[in-house]
Amino acid sequence: MENMSYDVIVVGGxxxxxxxxxxxxxxxxxxxxxxxxxxxxxxxxxxxAVGGLAKGHLVRELDxxxxxxxxxxxxxxxxxxxxxxxxxxxVRGSRAQIDxxxxxxxxxxxxxxxxxxxxxxxxxxxxxxxxxxxxxxxxDLLNEYKAKKVIVTSGTFLNGIxxxxxxxxKAGRYGEERSEGLSASxxxxxxxxxxxxxxxxxxxxxxxxxxFSKMEAQPGDELPSPFxxxxxxxxxxxxxxxxxxxxxxxxxxxxxxxxxxxxRAPLFTGQIEGKSPRYCPSIEDKVxxxxxxxxxxxxxxxxxxxxTECYINxxxxxxxxxxxxxxxxxxxxxxxxxIVRYGYAIEYDFVDPRELRHTLETNKVSGLYCxxxxxxxxxxxxxxxQGIMAGINAGxxxxxxxPLVLRRDEAYIGVLIDDLVTKGTNEPYRMFTSRAEYxxxxxxxxxxxxxxxxxxxxxxxxxxxxxxxxxxxxxxRYGAQLLEDTKFTPNKEFNAMLESMDEAPLKDVSTAQQLVxxxxxxxxxxLKIVPELEKFDPYIQEEILVEGKYARYIDKQSExxxxxxxxxxxxIPEGFDFTKVSGLSKEVQEKLASFSPPTxxxxxxxxxxxxxxxxxxxxxxxxxxxxxxxx
Numbered sequence: 001m002e003n004m005s006y007d008v009i010v011v012g013g014x015x016x017x018x019x020x021x022x023x024x025x026x027x028x029x030x031x032x033x034x035x036x037x038x039x040x041x042x043x044x045x046x047x048x049a050v051g052g053l054a055k056g057h058l059v060r061e062l063d064x065x066x067x068x069x070x071x072x073x074x075x076x077x078x079x080x081x082x083x084x085x086x087x088x089x090x091v092r093g094s095r096a097q098i099d100x101x102x103x104x105x106x107x108x109x110x111x112x113x114x115x116x117x118x119x120x121x122x123x124x125x126x127x128x129x130x131x132x133x134x135x136x137x138x139x140d141l142l143n144e145y146k147a148k149k150v151i152v153t154s155g156t157f158l159n160g161i162x163x164x165x166x167x168x169x170k171a172g173r174y175g176e177e178r179s180e181g182l183s184a185s186x187x188x189x190x191x192x193x194x195x196x197x198x199x200x201x202x203x204x205x206x207x208x209x210x211x212f213s214k215m216e217a218q219p220g221d222e223l224p225s226p227f228x229x230x231x232x233x234x235x236x237x238x239x240x241x242x243x244x245x246x247x248x249x250x251x252x253x254x255x256x257x258x259x260x261x262x263x264r265a266p267l268f269t270g271q272i273e274g275k276s277p278r279y280c281p282s283i284e285d286k287v288x289x290x291x292x293x294x295x296x297x298x299x300x301x302x303x304x305x306x307x308t309e310c311y312i313n314x315x316x317x318x319x320x321x322x323x324x325x326x327x328x329x330x331x332x333x334x335x336x337x338x339i340v341r342y343g344y345a346i347e348y349d350f351v352d353p354r355e356l357r358h359t360l361e362t363n364k365v366s367g368l369y370c371x372x373x374x375x376x377x378x379x380x381x382x383x384x385x386q387g388i389m390a391g392i393n394a395g396x397x398x399x400x401x402x403p404l405v406l407r408r409d410e411a412y413i414g415v416l417i418d419d420l421v422t423k424g425t426n427e428p429y430r431m432f433t434s435r436a437e438y439x440x441x442x443x444x445x446x447x448x449x450x451x452x453x454x455x456x457x458x459x460x461x462x463x464x465x466x467x468x469x470x471x472x473x474x475x476x477r478y479g480a481q482l483l484e485d486t487k488f489t490p491n492k493e494f495n496a497m498l499e500s501m502d503e504a505p506l507k508d509v510s511t512a513q514q515l516v517x518x519x520x521x522x523x524x525x526x527l528k529i530v531p532e533l534e535k536f537d538p539y540i541q542e543e544i545l546v547e548g549k550y551a552r553y554i555d556k557q558s559e560x561x562x563x564x565x566x567x568x569x570x571x572i573p574e575g576f577d578f579t580k581v582s583g584l585s586k587e588v589q590e591k592l593a594s595f596s597p598p599t600x601x602x603x604x605x606x607x608x609x610x611x612x613x614x615x616x617x618x619x620x621x622x623x624x625x626x627x628x629x630x631x
Contacts, residue, residue: 006032008394009137009147011124011182013041015380016153016372016387018107019067023391024149025117026066026460029398032145033111034137036157036176038121042072042107044380045156045173046201048100048303048311051227053083054431055381056094057412060447062381063228064469066460067388068110069381070228076103078305079242080224089546090440091433094227097220097245099304120145125181127368129189134367140181149394151360151369153387156199158183158349158374163266164342165320174344183349190365193352197428198267198274199378200282200345202315203324205300206338207307214333215246215300229448230465233539243307246300246333250283250315254330258287261323266345272318274347277378277428282316282345283327298331309340318345350376353420354608358405359393360386360417369394375420378428385413392458404454405605409438409561411451422610438557440550445543449473472540479533479544480551483513486530501525516548568601568614572621583616592617 008024010017013035021033035041044050050073051059063070079097111119122139127150129135136146157172157179172178186192220242226233265284266272276285286296299313317324321342328334353375355362360375362368371390372383393403406414415436420429433439442450452469455461488494488510495505503520512530515521523541526548527534533541547554578584578592588609597603600621604614 004144005136005146006030006118007147007398008032008149008151008391009034009145010151010153010391011137012153012155012157012372013038013043013111013119014045014153014155014372014383015042015069016155016383016390017151018042018111019062019069019384019387020151020153020369020371020391020394021111021117022068022114023066023388023458023460024151024395025114027392027395027399027458028116029395030116032118032120032147034120034122034124034139034145036121036123036172036179038119039108040104040176041111041119043104043173044098044100046199047313048301049095049097049313050077050380051093051095052381053091053093054412054433054435055379056083056092056227057433057442057444057447058381058385058416058431059227060094060229060444061411061413061451062385062388063230064448064451064455064461065388065392066455066458067384068107069384070226071230072103072106072110073098074226074228074231074236075106077227077240078302079220079245080226080240081221082225088550089445090443090550092444093433094225094444096227097243097301101304123177123179123181125179126185127182127189127365129365129368132191132365134190134365148398149367149369151371151387151390151394152182152186152374153370153372153383153390154179154182155373155383156346156348158186160346160348163272163318163345163347165264165266165318165323166271167320168271171346172348173346174341178348186349186351190362190368192355192362192364194349195352195376195426196274196347197350197376198272198276198345198347199280199428200276200316200318201343202312202317203328203339203343204303204309204311204341205328205334206340207302207310209334209336209338210300210310211333211335212246212300215248218245218247218299220244229452229469230461243302243305245302248298248300248331248333249295250287250298250327250331251295254327255287255291257323257327257330258284258319259291261319262288264320264323266318272345272347275427277430280316280378280428280430282318283314284317284319300333315343317343319343348373350374352376352424354422354424356421358417358421358605359397359403360390360421361393361397367394367397373428376425376429377416377420378430382416382429382431385416389413389417392460395458404458406451408436409441409557409564411447412436412442422608424608438561440553440557441561443546445546449476472543475536475540476543476547479536479540480513480547482530482532483516483526483544483548484511484551486512488512488515488529497528501528513548513551516545517552521545521549567618568599568604570600570618570621572597572599572603572617573624576621576624578617581617581620583620584613588613
């Protein structure tokens with residue numbers, strides 16, 4: 001008889017679902033992934049790209065933990081670029097154009113070939129919850145699957161409604177059914193607070209009808225860098241043939257066409273109730289809010305290596321079909337463009353992420369986790385990052401082990417989850433480098449040395465890979481220490497060498513690290529003053545240079561983190577009256593009173609408690625201690 005009981009059930013086969021199910025299965029747990037359409041597991045519903053500013057950080061961290069997104073991207077990628085190349089390493093971001101079709105096929109094949117992991121093409125209609133403990137799920141085929149842990153990664157499918165002008169369609173993605181029963185079950189059975197959000201996508205164009213000669217070509221990097229630390233860099237560069245993207249622009253005519261049809265835009269007519277993403281607005285939103293702008297950038301991106309369809313990044317819209325045709329034809333190079341798929345907006349239900357713990361388990365229902373867009377985020381990368389953390393924590397709970405909660409100073413993933421569960425969101429949440437207070441410590445290239453130990457301990461990365469990480473870390477530390485220990489005096493000979501490199505002479509004794517910190521110092525100059533570093537490969541040399549340039553700032557942030565750790569260990573007096581802390585909202589006071597946390601760290605881990613609230617509480621605890629001492 002077929003087994004209908006599992007350790008973990010993952011509901012939804014998007015990017016969060018893929019990472020959650022793989023993590024749980026690879027940790028040794030019998031896992032079932034339930035997806036509406038088996039062929040759409042890992043589908044990229046919107047843009048044909050992975051990564052970007054801050055999003056690239058999430059993918060690299062995911063990879064360091066043993067996730068799959070970076071590996072699939074390297075295989076399916078058709079163009080690779082490092083964004084913000086002229087800025088500091090901390091805010092640079094990897095981005096890849098992908099073959100959308102190949103990405104989906106690779107993802108599905110990985111799922112089907114992973115031990116402990118089964119795939120079922122069904123629709124989950126409801127959760128099985130008893131005494132606020134999850135027991136499994138029921139599907140549209142009347143199957144009941146039992147499990148100790150259930151992870152919901154439903155994306156935009158909960159009560160999804162698609163808008164194209166005045167037309168409304170019930171769907172989770174164009175052409176695919178939405179989920180109604182599960183949304184009702186989350187509200188009624190799990191008692192979760194839910195809201196409504198909106199996102200959208202652009203039209204896709206027949207590539208043969210675009211005149212690319214009228215557009216500006218945007219090639220990939222000459223020396224492309226892989227996303228995954230586990231991809232061989234040299235082999236990758238030797239084998240990767242890249243396709244260009246193109247840049248086009250809207251114009252006054254485009255804006256006129258859009259503005260005269262505002263009265264038909266669901267975004268403005270009240271037809272759409274959900275809150276839109278502020279940082280990825282539709283073209284009608286941009287034209288409305290930035291009426292003084294003469295043009296907006298459009299990025300024409302191939303959807304596959306065959307380049308039969310192009311995605312018009314920057315032209316997301318829910319305007320009626322005839323308006324979409326007219327505005328696209330107004331763009332230079334797209335006068336004769338034929339639309340294969342029209343753009344649309346979609347609004348959907350989401351769970352207030354303040355309903356979750358930092359493990360992504362719900363506060364109200366034991367064993368129930370949520371990850372991805374259901375938690376109010378937008379983007380493949382944010383979803384995948386939550387997915388792997390939910391899968392890991394479900395697995396650890398089954399093993400009776402402590403959960404893995406990444407700190408804000410440890411990972412962008414830590415920032416993402418902490419923001420969601422403490423602050424919540426009323427618009428689709430997107431990751432930015434500016435959200436990370438300790439971003440100098442969280443560079444993309446340090447993701448493996450920061451997080452690889454966890455991936456290894458969990459069994460998600462191999463011993464060989466962990467040895468590579470340890471060797472990399474050792475070499476970088478050695479090089480950074482060598483820069484610190486190597487000193488130079490301002491003698492005639494050394495200053496002559498500096499002048500030959502167009503560098504200002506020394507006036508005082510300086511370390512190699514202080515010299516490397518100069519903006520004008522690069523790898524050749526570093527090797528000239530510290531030739532011992534020539535024994536390392538160029539990648540390690542680059543990392544040593546970066547460490548040297550940012551050493552002072554990194555030390556400062558590290559000291560700040562240590563102070564914060566000590567500060568969070570401060571105990572909250574037993575019987576402390578939180579209602580007397582006037583700077584806290586009534587909601588925060590009630591939460592603190594309900595949980596009675598013993599320390600500031602414990603208070604910080606309560607969903608909805610912000611760092612600002614902790615600071616206020618700390619001040620009052622100190623005042624309370626002084627008053628007691630005085631009396």
